[in-house]
Amino acid sequence: MPTLTLNGMTVDVPPGTSILDAAKQVGVEIPHYCYHPKLSVAGNCRMCLVEIEKFPKLQTACSTVVNDGMVVRTDTEKVRKAVTGVLELMLIHHPIDCPICDQAGECGLQDYYMKFGLHKSRYALEDKVHKKKVQDIGGQVVLDAERCILCSRCVRFLAEVTGTRELDFFNRGDHSEISIFPGKPLDNNYTGNLADICPVGALTSKDFRFRCRVWLLKAFDSICTGCSKGCNVDAHFKGDILYRLKPRWNDAVNQAWMCDFGRLTYKEMNEARLLTPFVREEGARKVAAWGSLLPDVAFRLKATADKSGADRVAVIASPQSSNEELYLLRRLATELLGTKNLAFTHRVAGDGFADDFLIQADKNPNSRGAQLLGIPDGAVFDALVSKISAGGIDALLVFGNVLGALSEEETAALLANVPFVAQVGTNEGPVSKAATAVLPSASVAERGGTFTSHVGRVQRFRFGFPARGKAKNPVEILVSLGNRLGAGWSFAGEASVFRALAESEAPFAGMSYDSIGMLGQEIKT
Amino acid sequence: MTIGVIKVARPREMSFPESLYLLEIVKGLGVTMGHLLSNIVRQEGIKTIEYPEVRRPMPPRFRGKHRLMKRENGAPRCVACYCCSTACPAKCITIVAGESPDPAVEKYPVRFDIDMLRCVFCGMCVEACPCDAIRMDTGWFTPPDDTREKLIFTIDTLLEK
Numbered sequence: 001m002p003t004l005t006l007n008g009m010t011v012d013v014p015p016g017t018s019i020l021d022a023a024k025q026v027g028v029e030i031p032h033y034c035y036h037p038k039l040s041v042a043g044n045c046r047m048c049l050v051e052i053e054k055f056p057k058l059q060t061a062c063s064t065v066v067n068d069g070m071v072v073r074t075d076t077e078k079v080r081k082a083v084t085g086v087l088e089l090m091l092i093h094h095p096i097d098c099p100i101c102d103q104a105g106e107c108g109l110q111d112y113y114m115k116f117g118l119h120k121s122r123y124a125l126e127d128k129v130h131k132k133k134v135q136d137i138g139g140q141v142v143l144d145a146e147r148c149i150l151c152s153r154c155v156r157f158l159a160e161v162t163g164t165r166e167l168d169f170f171n172r173g174d175h176s177e178i179s180i181f182p183g184k185p186l187d188n189n190y191t192g193n194l195a196d197i198c199p200v201g202a203l204t205s206k207d208f209r210f211r212c213r214v215w216l217l218k219a220f221d222s223i224c225t226g227c228s229k230g231c232n233v234d235a236h237f238k239g240d241i242l243y244r245l246k247p248r249w250n251d252a253v254n255q256a257w258m259c260d261f262g263r264l265t266y267k268e269m270n271e272a273r274l275l276t277p278f279v280r281e282e283g284a285r286k287v288a289a290w291g292s293l294l295p296d297v298a299f300r301l302k303a304t305a306d307k308s309g310a311d312r313v314a315v316i317a318s319p320q321s322s323n324e325e326l327y328l329l330r331r332l333a334t335e336l337l338g339t340k341n342l343a344f345t346h347r348v349a350g351d352g353f354a355d356d357f358l359i360q361a362d363k364n365p366n367s368r369g370a371q372l373l374g375i376p377d378g379a380v381f382d383a384l385v386s387k388i389s390a391g392g393i394d395a396l397l398v399f400g401n402v403l404g405a406l407s408e409e410e411t412a413a414l415l416a417n418v419p420f421v422a423q424v425g426t427n428e429g430p431v432s433k434a435a436t437a438v439l440p441s442a443s444v445a446e447r448g449g450t451f452t453s454h455v456g457r458v459q460r461f462r463f464g465f466p467a468r469g470k471a472k473n474p475v476e477i478l479v480s481l482g483n484r485l486g487a488g489w490s491f492a493g494e495a496s497v498f499r500a501l502a503e504s505e506a507p508f509a510g511m512s513y514d515s516i517g518m519l520g521q522e523i524k525t
Numbered sequence: 526m527t528i529g530v531i532k533v534a535r536p537r538e539m540s541f542p543e544s545l546y547l548l549e550i551v552k553g554l555g556v557t558m559g560h561l562l563s564n565i566v567r568q569e570g571i572k573t574i575e576y577p578e579v580r581r582p583m584p585p586r587f588r589g590k591h592r593l594m595k596r597e598n599g600a601p602r603c604v605a606c607y608c609c610s611t612a613c614p615a616k617c618i619t620i621v622a623g624e625s626p627d628p629a630v631e632k633y634p635v636r637f638d639i640d641m642l643r644c645v646f647c648g649m650c651v652e653a654c655p656c657d658a659i660r661m662d663t664g665w666f667t668p669p670d671d672t673r674e675k676l677i678f679t680i681d682t683l684l685e686k
Contacts, residue, residue: 210605
């Protein structure tokens with residue numbers, strides 16, 4: 001392996017490694033704009049200049065491959081002066097409109113100016129070249145050509161990742177700018193990534209525009225609930241409001257990207273949430289207390305099972321639930337209620353569009369988990385629906401906000417056949433409008449757990465902030481219901497449930513929250 | 526000598542007639558009567574003022590009630606950058622940003638509320654503002670009011686001043 005001496009430190013790297021990547025391994029930060037680990041190397045921003053022994057000129061660290069015995073310095077006066085000069089050149093025509101720029105706070109120009117610049121502008125304000133600001137170029141991004149430093153990350157992303165090539169450079173010299181071709185706006189499902197990879201404020205998110213300052217946001221690790229791909233995301237929030245999702249790097253799943261549909265899934269965790277438990281009496285909603293509603297629900301389920309037989313009790317699971325919740329729900333249905341009427345249904349969103357990259361046709365994060373835990377779907381669910389519409393069910397426990405592709409009217413008509421419907425859900429929806437008792441559940445941001453992606457990768461989503469209103473963690477609801485049905489469970493939190501799950505369910509055997517870690521773990525097949 | 530003990534001169538004990546304060550009371554009343562009589566004779570010399578109709582001049586750096594500056598066309602100069610609300614130690618500034626009707630301005634505050642009940646008049650907001658949009662140079666203290674709501678100044682109130 002080639003050995004590199006960097007600022008006096010030696011590091012062994014695999015052949016073909018760039019100086020920039022090697023420096024990262026020893027914790028030396030080489031400033032860069034155009035270099036992105038998931039894109040081809042362009043070497044056009046010139047920020048990563050380093051001094052290499054026996055080279056007459058400074059070289060770009062991103063495009064220079066380490067050779068054995070190379071001696072590189074990043075801390076010399078010559079390098080510092082060059083980087084400052086490059087930065088000054090980039091800032092010549094920059095509008096410095098940080099107060100109105102959404103990138104402020106996570107901007108490469110701001111960061112490197114504080115580190116390497118701190119120069120006084122030598123360019124008169126009125127001489128700056130102005131370009132078109134606030135351009136709607138389609139997709140989820142807004143283009144401000146003036147702020148652009150022409151690093152070409154966006155151009156390369158659209159050429160190499162999506163292959164759609166909507167953006168390119170136009171004009172020459174200080175008039176050169178990125179733009180779309182006339183009348184051809186961005187047309188792909190991954191435009192939101194452009195705002196992420198843009199190191200400056202040239203491409204910013206349309207959805208996040210002016211909504212919050214980034215330095216006020218906090219982040220936690222989560223999993224996108226938009227489809228069964230299980231893209232790793234960073235969820236950004238302030239107080240109890242989610243503001244945006246950004247892809248979290250995971251080479252095994254989504255690399256550094258996520259789709260536009262998934263990016264907007266945070267909205268349902270903010271809007272139309274079920275916040276208080278309530279019961280429906282003669283069509284009207286009556287707010288109920290957890291303390292009385294949970295025993296009521298448990299009693300109704302148990303009483304129906306005891307009197308009319310377990311065959312007249314049904315449980316509908318949701319592929320939006322975590323593995324832990326599905327495991328408890330299955331045990332509740334089969335062991336405690338003794339019913340065979342257990343099935344789950346896939347939430348349908350949009351036209352079920354899928355592609356060969358990230359977007360999956362199944363718009364649920366945990367269908368695979370439900371199947372692995374022995375909860376059936378498809379024909380079994382359809383049979384359960386016909387049983388319900390034939391009046392064969394007297395008490396029903398529903399997880400989730402929707403019943404598959406059923407519309408609001410169809411759901412209401414179906415559930416009208418059941419005298420008692422208890423729902424555990426996060427949002428207002430067809431089910432909450434028809435259920436007899438509604439138990440509000442914490443959203444993905446407000447609880448922890450694991451999802452199993454479509455390829456069987458178990459990944460953790462973390463607790464972000466306490467549940468809104470009076471919503472409760474569904475694990476807590478299930479343990480409470482289970483214990484009232486005589487389970488004697490002593491689970492406290494998702495972790496303890498997962499331990500029990502890993503012990504008894506073969507696909508999850510040997511797994512623990514530690515072994516799943518940040519990036520997930522494949523199930524045993 | 527014990528470390529940390531400093532001897533200070535104590536005032537001498539008062540004698541009995543002194544402890545009755547009789548002479549001091551007469552002296553004090555004398556000052557009061559002197560002012561009363563001189564104010565009757567010579568009214569220009571009165572020290573009290575009829576606040577708030579008459580106000581003492583404030584020093585130029587006095588930090589008073591806030592105001593928001595306007596552009597030449599009357600629109601707020603503020604661009605809703607959140608610097609003031611971030612700098613505010615009392616967290617009394619609430620801003621909601623929106624897309625300005627003027628494309629040259631781009632961003633403007635749809636809401637800009639200052640909770641005067643929380644404000645500690647530290648002047649950090651003025652210092653943080655990159656656009657000189659907020660000032661505390663009105664020379665006024667916050668006037669008292671009878672409800673809490675009236676003391677949350679909205680953008681319209683702040684622009685008036």
